Amino acid sequence: MIRVVLADDEQLTRQAVAALLGLEPDLEVVADVENGAEALLAIAEHRPDVVVLDMEMPTMDGLQVLELTDVRAIMLTRHARPGVLRQALSLGAKGFLAKTAPAALLAEVIRRVHAGLRYVDPEFAAEALAENPCPLTDRELDVLRMVNEDRTAPDIARALHLSAGTVRNYVSSAMTKLGARSRTQAARMARDNGWI
The missing domain is CATH 1.10.10.10 (Winged helix-like DNA-binding domain superfamily/Winged helix DNA-binding domain)
Incomplete structure (x- = not known):
């Protein structure tokens, strides 16, 4: 079984994702929490194989959680800015996915990340490649x-x-x-x- 922690401040979204992932025979949601601070506690307690983090949460956002843990992480977001994608990847995120993605794709991305692979939503990747570089020193x-x-x-x-x-x-x-x-x-x- 692939053990998963979910962190998302939207209760309905989090519980729906947990229920859908629970239907997968090889995935087990060991905790679902509503903010980054609780995510860190759940990671320490449950030692999951993969954590699925919402980018924007109260107390501590997904990027801040990434900075404080080395667990394999998948970032979920509604609106990905190219710089944020690059920042998440530089902090160690192994997956980057839109919240509008089907649950079956999220399950597949969890499996890929667990296997040591990466996944970036193709639309987000295309936007990041097309973005102008940072003009600041x-x-x-x-x-x-x-x-x-x-x-x-x-x-x-x-x-x-x-x-x-x-x-x-x-x-x-x-x-x-x-x-x-x-x-x-x-x-x-x-x-x-x-x-x-």
């Missing part, structure tokens, strides 16, 4: 990674061992390249594209 990305509403340029400068003026220059350059109206918008755009 590594240092601009470092600065944007630190941006939030509470952190000032001097705060970021201290953390990155730069001057506040240099931080402002990197932020300004990133905003210009991205066409952003504010530093928080630039940081959000970088996150949405999976660059940070």
Whole structure:
């Protein structure tokens, strides 16, 4: 039996997927949970062969769970952005699938991932290949990674061992390249594209 943990904050979706996978003779859903923190606990308790993670969950999203575990993972999402696909794969995801996929395909992807193979939804893969590369430098990305509403340029400068003026220059350059109206918008755009 292939032991599976499901993590999705939509109860109806999660329970429907668990019921459908339960009909498969070689799959056993050992836990279904509603957020990333519970997913980590279920992974530690049940030691599943594969975990199926929703990308967007409260407490901790699917990418954050990926960073904290080495279990074979399949990411499920409604709206895949190419940068997020690349980020998930770089964090070790073995599968990337649309929530609109049929249950039979999810079962097959679980089997493939369990066997050590990968699966990426062909439409998501095509979008990722067609996407423009990141226009930002590594240092601009470092600065944007630190941006939030509470952190000032001097705060970021201290953390990155730069001057506040240099931080402002990197932020300004990133905003210009991205066409952003504010530093928080630039940081959000970088996150949405999976660059940070």
